[in-house]
Amino acid sequence: MAVALITGANRGIGLALVKAYTNRRDRVIAAVRRTSDRTELDAFAEANPKWVEVIEMDVADAADIGRARRKLEAEPIDVLVNNAGISGPDRQSATDMDYDGLAEALGVNAIAPLRVANAFLPNVKAAKGKIITLSSQMGIQGASSDSLAYRVSKQAVNRLMRGLATELKPQGIPVLIVHPGWVKTEMGGEGATLKPEDSAAQLLKLIDKLDLASTGKFLAWNGKELAW
């Protein structure tokens, strides 16, 4: 049995990952923010009390991460999944930028995954575990100026995670960056092509296969390596 810590676990891909790990009898620590609507997650956790523990952690809040880390002090973590993310502000083109929204997107999508990874590194080391971060192909595609806060935050997290992979390789901890596909969630919208459960099933396969030989790679849900 593995233990997985998943951020942004109350809905979308995060919740699908919680269910996928639980269904194969791995234990999940599902992290949500205090303000999250956790109705569906709580019902699932209640039905699976041995497998799911819900904790509160806003990944944009360093103090909150510290509290969660102290709560989980003695818990080895096999798989740490940085899933929480935001699409950024309404105005995010190069000539019409909401700068506070840009900073928020960088905070949640790029800085937070690194902070969370470092906070729980002792737990991951204790389990000889792995670190996975959900990024997006949008971070590396074309020269388009739409969704620029989102794009640049995902490009930034790729680079931060690649650096982390380099530093952690000698310590035996693999780090993977994944694009989950275009997924029907609040972020992906109704027109998306993949169901959250299908994306989660593919991501589990990639995570299971992850080792030091593939550390630092950026992979799409279908296993295709994305060059950037």
Ligand SMILES: NC(=O)c1ccc[n+]([C@@H]2O[C@H](COP(=O)([O-])OP(=O)(O)OC[C@H]3O[C@@H](n4cnc5c(N)ncnc54)[C@H](OP(=O)(O)O)[C@@H]3O)[C@@H](O)[C@H]2O)c1
């Ligand atoms: N859906 C897609 O097509 C797609 C494509 C490429 C990449 N991705 C990436 O995949 C990941 C999951 O996306 P999704 O589609 O499942 O998005 P989603 O449905 O919008 O869910 C986002 C999750 O992140 C949480 N979150 C946001 N800010 C947070 C914070 N400060 N602290 C803790 N949790 C926070 C949300 O919690 P609340 O409920 O409290 O807001 C929610 O649980 C994201 O990193 C996203 O960028 C998604």
